[in-house]
Amino acid sequence: MxxxxxxxxxxxxxxxxxxxxxxxxxxxxQTLSESDSEFCRGDLEVIYPEVGDVSCSYIPKCHGYRRQLSHEWGKPRVRYPWAKKHKKYVLVMVDPDSPNRADPRNRFWRHWLVTDILGSDLRAGKIRGKVLTSYSRPKPPRYSGYHRYQFRLYRQPAHESIALSPEEQDSLGTWDLKDFVENFHLGYPVASTQFLTKHYED
Known part of the structure; x- marks a missing residue:
């Protein structure tokens, strides 16, 4: 980086x-402040081909990077070099700051959810598995300040079939992440990271 x-x-x-x-x-x-950087654990990499690994950093406004992140770039490569090759993993991407960090009443906003990811694919930065929520680009509202976009990687228990309820499928916002993790016995993330960005015109 x-x-x-x-x-x-x-x-x-x-x-x-x-x-x-x-x-x-x-x-x-720029790297994140000390309080925000504490979330980054386990060497999880989030790689947008246009700029490289954005883990634990702010997306700068220059060169139109924030605008491109919100309107042009596709999903990132997510790489975890310590993944167990024959184990399965669950990747969660959320915005905990919706609509803004001071009043996150729509926490958590779900941007991406993939289960049954093989460790061998994670090592190569390939997110292939069962997509429960398709990737949605980060689009912080105007004047809402910086938003954290968090990536949490969980080891999927063997023989555990993971799904969203009909209510969860109908809404991306106010997602009860803690309840989801507890329901499927995911435990603590094996790795996590985040980047921060805000509306490209702010």
Whole structure:
């Protein structure tokens, strides 16, 4: 991540016209504050091909990255190098700050939910399994400040068939993540990470 930031800064200095804009001189993926970085555990990588691993960082506004994240980029590669090859895993992506961090009355907003992911695929950054909620791009509302987009990886108990209730399928918001985890005996995440972003015009 730090290497990527250094490369982006170097390119901004070398490209013609780079000095014409303040954004191009300061395009750095800043790491999260100490309190937010504590959520990042277990070396879980979230990789958007256009920029690389965004785990435990802020998405910068420069080069249109926030806009592209919300409107153009597809789902990221999620890689967990310590996955057990023959075990299965559950990947959850949620926004705990809906509609904003000060008043998260729609917590948790579900952005992606995949079960039955083989550890061998996770090691390669391939999320193949049973998709219970298709990937939804992060789209923080205008003037709502920074939102955390959290990725939680659970080991799936053997022979456990996981599904959403009809009520859960009908709504992405106000999802009871704790209840879901307890119902299917998922326990604590084996790894977790997050990135922060806000509306691209803010």
């Amino acid at each position: 730090k290497l990527l930031a250094a490369v982006l800064v170097a390119l901004s200095l070398l490209l013609p016209g780079a000095w014409g804009s303040e954004a191009s001189r300061t395009c750095i993926f």
